[in-house]
Amino acid sequence: MNDTAYDKLTEHIINNQNNFYRIAYCYVYNKESALDIIQNAICKALESYESLRNEKAIKTWFYRILINECLQYLRKSKKEIICDPIDMKEEIYYEDAYEPKLEVYERVCQLPEQMKTIIILHFYEQMTLKEISQTLDVNLNTVKTRLYAALKRLKNELEVEYETN
Amino acid sequence: MKQIKESKDIYDSIKIPGELKQVVDNTLKEQAGNLNFTRNRSKGNIVFHLMKYTMAAAAVSLIFFSVALNTSEVFAKEVDKIPVINGLAKVLTVRSYEDVTDNQKISVKVPNIEINQADNNGLDKANQGETEQFVADVNKEIDKIIDAYVADAQKSIDEYKQAFIQTGGTEEEWKQKDIGVKVDYDVKYQADNRLSLVLTADENWCSAYGKKYYYNLDLKDNTQISLKDILGEDYINIANESIISQMKNRVQDNKDYVYWGIAGDGALDIDGFTSIDENTNFYINEKGNPVICFDKYEVAPGFMGAQEFEIIK
Numbered sequence: 001m002n003d004t005a006y007d008k009l010t011e012h013i014i015n016n017q018n019n020f021y022r023i024a025y026c027y028v029y030n031k032e033s034a035l036d037i038i039q040n041a042i043c044k045a046l047e048s049y050e051s052l053r054n055e056k057a058i059k060t061w062f063y064r065i066l067i068n069e070c071l072q073y074l075r076k077s078k079k080e081i082i083c084d085p086i087d088m089k090e091e092i093y094y095e096d097a098y099e100p101k102l103e104v105y106e107r108v109c110q111l112p113e114q115m116k117t118i119i120i121l122h123f124y125e126q127m128t129l130k131e132i133s134q135t136l137d138v139n140l141n142t143v144k145t146r147l148y149a150a151l152k153r154l155k156n157e158l159e160v161e162y163e164t165n
Numbered sequence: 166m167k168q169i170k171e172s173k174d175i176y177d178s179i180k181i182p183g184e185l186k187q188v189v190d191n192t193l194k195e196q197a198g199n200l201n202f203t204r205n206r207s208k209g210n211i212v213f214h215l216m217k218y219t220m221a222a223a224a225v226s227l228i229f230f231s232v233a234l235n236t237s238e239v240f241a242k243e244v245d246k247i248p249v250i251n252g253l254a255k256v257l258t259v260r261s262y263e264d265v266t267d268n269q270k271i272s273v274k275v276p277n278i279e280i281n282q283a284d285n286n287g288l289d290k291a292n293q294g295e296t297e298q299f300v301a302d303v304n305k306e307i308d309k310i311i312d313a314y315v316a317d318a319q320k321s322i323d324e325y326k327q328a329f330i331q332t333g334g335t336e337e338e339w340k341q342k343d344i345g346v347k348v349d350y351d352v353k354y355q356a357d358n359r360l361s362l363v364l365t366a367d368e369n370w371c372s373a374y375g376k377k378y379y380y381n382l383d384l385k386d387n388t389q390i391s392l393k394d395i396l397g398e399d400y401i402n403i404a405n406e407s408i409i410s411q412m413k414n415r416v417q418d419n420k421d422y423v424y425w426g427i428a429g430d431g432a433l434d435i436d437g438f439t440s441i442d443e444n445t446n447f448y449i450n451e452k453g454n455p456v457i458c459f460d461k462y463e464v465a466p467g468f469m470g471a472q473e474f475e476i477i478k
Contacts (some may be wrong), residue, residue: 010193017189022179031182038185039192046196104172123169124176154169 009049012058013042019125020066026109026120027070028077037073041066060135063127067117067135074113107157115150118143183352183361183451267336269322270345275311276352276362277304280384299387303380307364310378311348314366318346322368345369353456354449358385361449377458377471379446392447395455396476404441404457408474412438412464424465438464454478 013020020041024034044065052061108119121127121135129147133140264271278300280293322344329339347367354361364378381390392400412424423429425437438459446458452475459465459472 013189013193017185018181021181021185022176025179026176031184035182035184035188039188042189042192043196046193100168101172101175104168105175108169108172119169120176124173151169158168 005052005055006046006049008055009045009052009058009062012062013045016062020062023063023066023120023125024070026116027074033073033077037066037069040073041069044069057134060127060131063121063125063135064137071113104154104158107154111150111153115146115153118147119150119154122147181451183354186451187355267340268326268344269319270343271315271319271347272345273311273315273348274350275348276307276350276364278360278362278382295387296384300382300384303382307378307380310364311366314348314376315346318366318368322346343369354451354453356453358383359390359449359453360384361390363448375461377446377460379448379458381447381449390449391443392441392445392455392457393443395449396478401441404445404455404474404476407476408438408441408457411474422465422469427464450475 017038020038021034024037024041025031028034028037041062045062052058108116110116111119117136118132121132122129127135129143130140133143136143262271262273280297280300325344326339330336345368347369348365350362350364352360352362360380360382362380362382364380365375366377367375382388383390383394392404396403409427412427416422416424416428420430425435426433427438441457447455448458450456455476455478457474457476461467461469461471463472465472
């Protein structure tokens with residue numbers, strides 16, 4: 001029985017709860033659902049913390065559980081939750097009418113799940129590509145491919161947007 | 166690339182609800198309890214295996230007894246180590262209704278504060294009854310406020326519609342206005358024995374009708390928390406100084422801003438903020454600091470919306 005791993009995990013969860021919430025929120029755009037997801041993720045993590053062999057991997061390990069929970073939640077709810085612009089406006093109520101940052105953020109949210117996850121983890125949660133590959137349990141090259149595909153797609157979309165404006 | 170990095174600001178500004186902390190703490194605590202159960206059970210199995218190899222039944226039961234005792238003691242310590250800051254109470258939506266008619270759309274969420282029965286650490290029996298009474302009174306008051314607000318809103322919408330139709334508006338055009346009433350709440354802070362709750366009531370066709378009610382409760386002393394409780398005897402000066410300097414900073418950062426009587430273009434022509442008092446509205450934010458709230462138009466022009474100032478303890 002490895003109790004320090006348990007303590008570390010608890011500590012990690014408490015210290016990073018805000019980050020977890022933001023990730024979950026990016027998938028479901030709803031406070032209650034995001035809180036549900038976090039609750040489930042914590043349960044799962046604590047139930048199976050014994051499978052966590054390397055304590056250094058807590059970060060990527062927990063992110064993996066969290067993201068799986070998010071995706072599962074979306075699948076279960078079956079409703080397709082796309083970016084609801086009204087909800088997002090509420091978050092940045094004080095911003096100016098045209099906000100390029102917001103435009104980019106909205107585009108990121110609308111990416112397909114695989115691409116979106118990588119952008120969020122890399123740019124918003126500032127994880128290295130290696131950490132992401134561990135989190136998602138995919139090959140590092142696959143992460144790179146998806147990242148570039150996502151960036152290319154974003155760039156195209158923003159250019160089209162810019163031209164029509 | 167650069168643009169994506171910049172859009173992180175938006176991501177970072179995703180609002181963290183006050184309930185998050187409680188959800189996390191509670192889940193950790195509950196899981197710790199479950200874990201205790203499964204662990205003891207597996208210990209039990211080990212003892213069972215031991216039994217096969219031990220002939221003396223009396224000795225076995227003695228081992229069993231001491232092992233069980235030890236595990237639960239070890240476990241008890243473990244539970245204590247987990248830094249759980251748990252609320253004495255939780256806030257639930259008891260009544261939530263939407264009433265959509267041709268005239269308007271009413272959407273209401275009524276909060277209800279409940280004492281955590283399973284976890285009343287810090288509350289002794291005698292005190293618990295009082296707290297229940299206190300909470301029940303607050304719930305009743307919230308109920309009353311909401312009912313009165315909705316009835317009022319209903320009345321003013323009816324009057325507005327009547328006037329609208331009389332002056333040549335059609336039913337079709339009325340529907341397009343999509344008039345609605347929304348009552349909702351936000352738990353701002355919840356830890357230990359403190360609970361901070363803001364109730365918002367709004368009519369979407371006239372923002373001046375929006376109202377906010379602030380509840381900061383101490384569930385140990387059964388009182389409403391005042392600014393004095395948080396900031397101390399000198400709370401008026403502390404808060405005033407902080408608010409005025411924050412106003413000046415904001416005007417410096419944004420040239421369009423005006424705080425009447427304090428700073429900004431033409432600010433001195435209009436009487437504005439002078440001082441807070443014991444009735445000034447505030448809530449407690451996730452850091453435990455009081456945030457003083459002014460309604461729209463109260464200290465600044467309407468375009469700046471409602472103004473909030475965090476007072477760092």
